[in-house]
Amino acid sequence: MTAPWAWRWAAYALVAAISVYLVAPMAIIVVISFSDSALLTFPPPGLSLRWYRSLAETPAWRDSILVSLQVMVLTAVAATALGTAAALGLASWRGPLAATIRSLLMAPLVIPHIISGAAIFLLFDAWGWVGSLQALVLGHIALAVPYVVATVGAALETMDHRLTQAALTLGASPRIAFMRVTLPLIRPGILAGLLFAAMLSFDELIVSLFLSTPQLRTVTVLMWSNVLGDIDPEISAIATVILLVSMVLLALQWFLSRQRGVPVLQGIGR
Amino acid sequence: MTRPTVLELRGVSKNFGPVAAVADVDLELKQGEFISFLGPSGSGKTTTLMMVAGLQAPSSGSILLNGRDLAPLPPYKRNIGVVFQHYALFPHMSVLANIAFPLEMRKLGRMQARRRAEAVLRLVGLPDLGDRLPSQLSGGQQQRVALARALAYEPPLLLMDEPLGALDKNLRAQMQIEIARLHRELGITVLYVTHDQEEALVMSDRIAVFNHGRVEQIGQPQSLYERPVTRFVAGFLGDSTFLPGKVQALQKEEAVVLTAHGPLRGHASPGVRPGEAAVVAVRPERVVLLTPGDTARENALRGRISDVIYLGQSRKFVVRLEDGSELLGLQPIGTASPAVTEGSEVLLGWSATDCNVLADSD
Numbered sequence: 001m002t003a004p005w006a007w008r009w010a011a012y013a014l015v016a017a018i019s020v021y022l023v024a025p026m027a028i029i030v031v032i033s034f035s036d037s038a039l040l041t042f043p044p045p046g047l048s049l050r051w052y053r054s055l056a057e058t059p060a061w062r063d064s065i066l067v068s069l070q071v072m073v074l075t076a077v078a079a080t081a082l083g084t085a086a087a088l089g090l091a092s093w094r095g096p097l098a099a100t101i102r103s104l105l106m107a108p109l110v111i112p113h114i115i116s117g118a119a120i121f122l123l124f125d126a127w128g129w130v131g132s133l134q135a136l137v138l139g140h141i142a143l144a145v146p147y148v149v150a151t152v153g154a155a156l157e158t159m160d161h162r163l164t165q166a167a168l169t170l171g172a173s174p175r176i177a178f179m180r181v182t183l184p185l186i187r188p189g190i191l192a193g194l195l196f197a198a199m200l201s202f203d204e205l206i207v208s209l210f211l212s213t214p215q216l217r218t219v220t221v222l223m224w225s226n227v228l229g230d231i232d233p234e235i236s237a238i239a240t241v242i243l244l245v246s247m248v249l250l251a252l253q254w255f256l257s258r259q260r261g262v263p264v265l266q267g268i269g270r
Numbered sequence: 271m272t273r274p275t276v277l278e279l280r281g282v283s284k285n286f287g288p289v290a291a292v293a294d295v296d297l298e299l300k301q302g303e304f305i306s307f308l309g310p311s312g313s314g315k316t317t318t319l320m321m322v323a324g325l326q327a328p329s330s331g332s333i334l335l336n337g338r339d340l341a342p343l344p345p346y347k348r349n350i351g352v353v354f355q356h357y358a359l360f361p362h363m364s365v366l367a368n369i370a371f372p373l374e375m376r377k378l379g380r381m382q383a384r385r386r387a388e389a390v391l392r393l394v395g396l397p398d399l400g401d402r403l404p405s406q407l408s409g410g411q412q413q414r415v416a417l418a419r420a421l422a423y424e425p426p427l428l429l430m431d432e433p434l435g436a437l438d439k440n441l442r443a444q445m446q447i448e449i450a451r452l453h454r455e456l457g458i459t460v461l462y463v464t465h466d467q468e469e470a471l472v473m474s475d476r477i478a479v480f481n482h483g484r485v486e487q488i489g490q491p492q493s494l495y496e497r498p499v500t501r502f503v504a505g506f507l508g509d510s511t512f513l514p515g516k517v518q519a520l521q522k523e524e525a526v527v528l529t530a531h532g533p534l535r536g537h538a539s540p541g542v543r544p545g546e547a548a549v550v551a552v553r554p555e556r557v558v559l560l561t562p563g564d565t566a567r568e569n570a571l572r573g574r575i576s577d578v579i580y581l582g583q584s585r586k587f588v589v590r591l592e593d594g595s596e597l598l599g600l601q602p603i604g605t606a607s608p609a610v611t612e613g614s615e616v617l618l619g620w621s622a623t624d625c626n627v628l629a630d631s632d
């Protein structure tokens with residue numbers, strides 16, 4: 001028999017090992033981004049902000065970050081509106097047709113992005129849309145909608161539908177009952193979906209690769225093409241920026257879920 | 271003094287696919303009346319209530335409120351108060367905001383709505399809890415808030431679906447008194463769903479007994495208890511022993527039924543026909559122990575007491591009759607008659623007017 005404390009310490013050690021395995025590469029990238037050397041060496045010989053300065057001074061980086069942010073905001077807003085509407089519709093609709101529509105909406109979760117990307121590319125190429133903002137936004141919306149459907153759907157499922165009925169008997173029209181009762185109660189789910197959509201859009205690469213051109217590309221696409229060429233710590237500076245945006249979104253989500261007491265991650269992956 | 275009719279149901283039915291949840295219900299509620307729906311689970315009580323509230327549409331029949339057909343009116347234009355079984359308080363609004371909600375829907379100003387909500391909260395005895403969230407209240411308090419919310423706009427008709435179902439016995443009794451008081455003071459008309467028969471007996475002016483989507487019988491508590499017209503009602507409301515037989519003679523109010531224990535006499539309910547099968551339904555508390563030679567009761571049986579259950583205020587006893595069937599009796603404790611003891615041979619009897627002869631439908 002091994003003592004219980006030994007098991008506990010073994011478990012802690014395992015968790016620590018996995019955490020290091022997951023976090024260490026990112027930590028190294030962050031550290032290298034502050035290097036004063038032109039070589040990707042670790043540990044860096046000295047510290048400086050020269051790679052961040054270089055980022056700010058390179059128009060290609062600036063433009064691509066701007067494109068990414070624009071696409072992110074537009075995608076998040078549109079996917080949230082569409083996904084919420086779809087979840088609401090599906091919640092009050094049973095039957096084979098509803099099940100089919102749900103599966104179609106959720107399909108992007110399981111279809112490899114490279115296939116979605118190729119398909120979207122073929123269509124938009126025929127329309128001459130490749131390299132346009134709307135192409136990127138529409139592509140990202142298709143990928144993000146299922147996340148919103150899942151989070152809002154979960155919120156609707158946990159909500160007591162008699163509350164809406166109660167509002168009706170109290171004299172609220174369906175529209176007012178929705179605004180004053182349903183919407184506030186599913187808001188955590190909607191916000192979670194919004195943040196998921198934003199995160200997904202901001203670090204999406206594969207579909208963006210298909211839809212970008214050198215004139216209009218997301219920051220992930222530009223990173224990708226730079227990685228293929230010479231690499232210097234500039235790449236880790238941009239990686240750190242992207243990491244920062246993702247972490248801010250994640251922190252927001254965590255904060256909201258604590259505030260509302262609603263598990264925002266629930267509903268994902270079903 | 272005939273009071274005006276507030277609510278009328280005419281031949282109302284509701285089908286869910288092949289299931290007839292409610293079948294051909296007729297009902298009339300007078301101003302200020304308190305009517306309970308009593309019946310087993312799945313008998314259509316809630317469905318009937320939901321049709322009155324407008325949350326479900328009848329498959330056929332019509333519902334009239336103050337003489338006006340409700341069919342074209344959506345729920346939010348019916349001005350009917352509804353208290354749901356699980357309160358259905360809005361969890362994201364304070365108690366006061368919950369109660370003020372229907373008032374705001376009626377375009378009362380914010381301040382006016384708040385003052386009115388505070389007044390109603392006092393009415394249900396919770397003057398200090400207005401700023402709490404529903405989740406910070408006990409079950410009984412939530413129940414009162416739900417009641418307050420439905421009363422705030424003074425609806426002419428209040429529907430309550432097992433409002434006390436989730437409360438423990440003491441709180442339940444307390445809330446029953448509270449609801450009865452509010453009903454009296456405010457003079458509202460109430461349609462109340464319960465499957466607690468005692469609650470129905472205590473609170474109602476009339477009770478409608480539901481079974482398989484139909485109203486089996488409707489009447490005042492006492493007449494329903496003492497003169498049930500179907501076997502189901504006699505068995506559902508209180509205890510009864512059923513002694514089956516065949517109707518031998520029928521004259522006016524009284525029927526003679528030939529049973530395995532000889533002829534028994536009882537009050538004939540409608541539907542009893544000479545020569546047809548019937549049951550004699552006997553309430554336990556009507557059964558008395560007879561001394562030999564006692565002939566004041568029309569009905570007498572022999573048996574052996576097989577079980578005695580002490581209930582505090584009374585003793586329940588089971589009598590095994592000569593043919594092996596059982597009869598229930600109830601003896602108040604502290605009466606002069608000799609106490610029942612297990613194993614003793616007894617002579618039992620009851621008056622003809624104390625039991626009912628019912629057509630045997632099963």
Ligand SMILES: Nc1ncnc2c1ncn2[C@@H]1O[C@H](COP(=O)(O)OP(=O)(O)OP(=O)(O)O)[C@@H](O)[C@H]1O
Nearest residue numbers: 286289291309310311312313314315316317318465
């Ligand atoms: N939305 C629905 N779809 C299908 N069947 C339903 C629906 N609502 C109720 N039913 C059925 O209708 C019948 C009556 O249900 P109802 O809820 O009115 O019973 P109830 O008398 O209120 O029972 P309880 O005492 O358990 O609340 C039941 O057989 C129930 O299964």
Ligand SMILES: [Mg+2]
Nearest residue numbers: 315316317431
């Ligand atoms: Mg019910």
